[in-house]
Each structure stands twice: as structure tokens, then as C-alpha cells.
Amino acid sequence: MFTGIVQATVPVISVTRHPGHIALVLDLPAPLLDDLKIGASVAVEGVCLTVTGIDGSRIGFDAMTATLDRTNLGRLQAGGRANVERSAKPTDENGGHVVSGHISCTAELVAVQTGGADAFLRFRVPEDWARYIFPRGFLAVNGASLTVAEAEGNEFTIYLIPETLRQTTFPDYAAGDRVNIEVEQQTRITVDVLERTLERVLPRLLQAGRG
Structure with missing residues (x-):
């Protein structure tokens, strides 16, 4: 999970396109490298991605076709920038709101x-x-x-x-x-529940009113 507080805008070092996915390499600042491991979750432009490679400060990620279809990550190019946030620890202050990194x-x-x-x-x-x-x-x-x-x-x-x-x-x-x-x-949950409830209850109320 994330907090929605962007920790840094980082340089995009490379974008390599492969069949079915792209490989991204970003250059993260020292404070965001602490205890970073392969498999860690990092939000890149709001998209939860998994760390696939670590070479000093240069961190690799893969974005599959399904992710590219649902997000704007396909616009990233070498020389550009990306918003980055490390996943939140349970003890971290949440100055934003709970964010999953799953783009709607x-x-x-x-x-x-x-x-x-x-x-x-x-x-x-x-x-x-x-x-x-x-x-x-x-x-x-x-x-x-x-x-x-x-x-x-x-x-x-x-x-x-x-x-x-x-x-x-x-x-x-x-x-x-x-x-x-x-x-x-x-x-989203609240709106969906209210809509489903109204769909069930409103016809009964209208029928009762006509009776």
C-alpha cells in the first residue's frame, strides 16, 4: 500500500520494449534505496510495480501489456521523469490517503x-x-x-x-x-453498495406508494 505522497520525481534511464512488456530503469535517490530489495513494490506514476533489478541507484521494473493498456506508463521515455513512492510501512504517517497502486x-x-x-x-x-x-x-x-x-x-x-x-x-x-x-x-465500495441498495428498495417503495 501507498500513501499518495510522492517521495521523488526520478529520471527515466531507459525504456526497452519487448513482446508483451516493457522494461524500465529508473535512477532512485539515496533515501529511497534504503533496504530496497528485488520483489519490493514501488509506485511509478501511481502504478504499483515490482522491482526486478538493482544496479546501484538504477532500479529495474517490468510493465506487462495489460498494465500498459490500463495506464499511461507507455508514455515514459528515456530522459523523462516519473513520480515514485516506496510502499508504506505500518508505522509511517499517512499524510494523503490509502492508495493501492491499482489504476482505475x-x-x-x-x-x-x-x-x-x-x-x-x-x-x-x-x-x-x-x-x-x-x-x-x-x-x-x-x-x-x-x-x-x-x-x-x-x-x-x-x-x-x-x-x-x-x-x-x-x-x-x-x-x-x-x-x-x-x-x-x-x-467506490460506498457508491456501489448505495446503488445496489436503491435498485432493490426503490421499486418496492414505488409499488407501496401506488398501493
């Missing part, structure tokens, strides 16, 4: 401003996911725990403080790019 969907950025006092992201999600997103709700966007400020249909706006811009890859994005969205699991 990708969203298209319809407007982006990363300069000045009114920095924001505005994005559009698939209709099936819009019902889980609402003002003041939590989302993980590229692994960063953020709060939704505005909602209109299936478009949503998140405002960004300078520290978030400094600590993430959001300044690398432009309108038309896609970002990784993870809906908060408890929100």
Missing part, C-alpha cells in the same frame, strides 16, 4: 496550468468512473493524493499548490495527455 482508469487532460498562483488540472474520465468522483473527494492522480475541487459531468478540476508542482511530474504534462486515476477504494 486513465483520464484525458482537457486543460492544464502549472504556472502562477492558480495552477490546476482539469481532466475527463470515462462515464463509468464519473459517479465515484465528486467535490472534496480524494483521488490519486499519477500517484499523488489530491482533492477534487470542481465537478461538471465527467470533467473534474484539481488545484495544485506549489509544493505539489515541485514534487511531481505534473509540470511535464499538457492538454491532451493522459494521467493515471485511482479512485479511493472506500468511496
Whole structure:
């Protein structure tokens, strides 16, 4: 599990494409190398990946085709950057919210401003996911725990403080790019339970009212 607090933006050293997967190599800073082992979980742009190789500070990961189809990891290129968070320990402070690293969907950025006092992201999600997103709700966007400020249909706006811009890859994005969205699991469960309950109960109430 993760907290949605991005610990570093790190250089992408290489992206090697193979049949069925890509191999990524990222250069992690010293504080994130402590006790890192093969098989450890690391969130890369919000996607939970498994460490497959360690060569000093250069850390390898594989992303399978199914992961690439569901996320924006296919956009990573050598010379670029990626948000990184090590998996959380039970004793770690959670300054964000509980994040699994399992991406719900990708969203298209319809407007982006990363300069000045009114920095924001505005994005559009698939209709099936819009019902889980609402003002003041939590989302993980590229692994960063953020709060939704505005909602209109299936478009949503998140405002960004300078520290978030400094600590993430959001300044690398432009309108038309896609970002990784993870809906908060408890929100999803609550909405699904309420919808199923209403589907069962509402017809009975309407029938009773007609009686």
C-alpha cells in the first residue's frame, strides 16, 4: 500500500520494449534505496510495480501489456521523469490517503496550468468512473493524493499548490495527455453498495406508494 505522497520525481534511464512488456530503469535517490530489495513494490506514476533489478541507484521494473493498456506508463521515455513512492510501512504517517497502486482508469487532460498562483488540472474520465468522483473527494492522480475541487459531468478540476508542482511530474504534462486515476477504494465500495441498495428498495417503495 501507498500513501499518495510522492517521495521523488526520478529520471527515466531507459525504456526497452519487448513482446508483451516493457522494461524500465529508473535512477532512485539515496533515501529511497534504503533496504530496497528485488520483489519490493514501488509506485511509478501511481502504478504499483515490482522491482526486478538493482544496479546501484538504477532500479529495474517490468510493465506487462495489460498494465500498459490500463495506464499511461507507455508514455515514459528515456530522459523523462516519473513520480515514485516506496510502499508504506505500518508505522509511517499517512499524510494523503490509502492508495493501492491499482489504476482505475486513465483520464484525458482537457486543460492544464502549472504556472502562477492558480495552477490546476482539469481532466475527463470515462462515464463509468464519473459517479465515484465528486467535490472534496480524494483521488490519486499519477500517484499523488489530491482533492477534487470542481465537478461538471465527467470533467473534474484539481488545484495544485506549489509544493505539489515541485514534487511531481505534473509540470511535464499538457492538454491532451493522459494521467493515471485511482479512485479511493472506500468511496467506490460506498457508491456501489448505495446503488445496489436503491435498485432493490426503490421499486418496492414505488409499488407501496401506488398501493
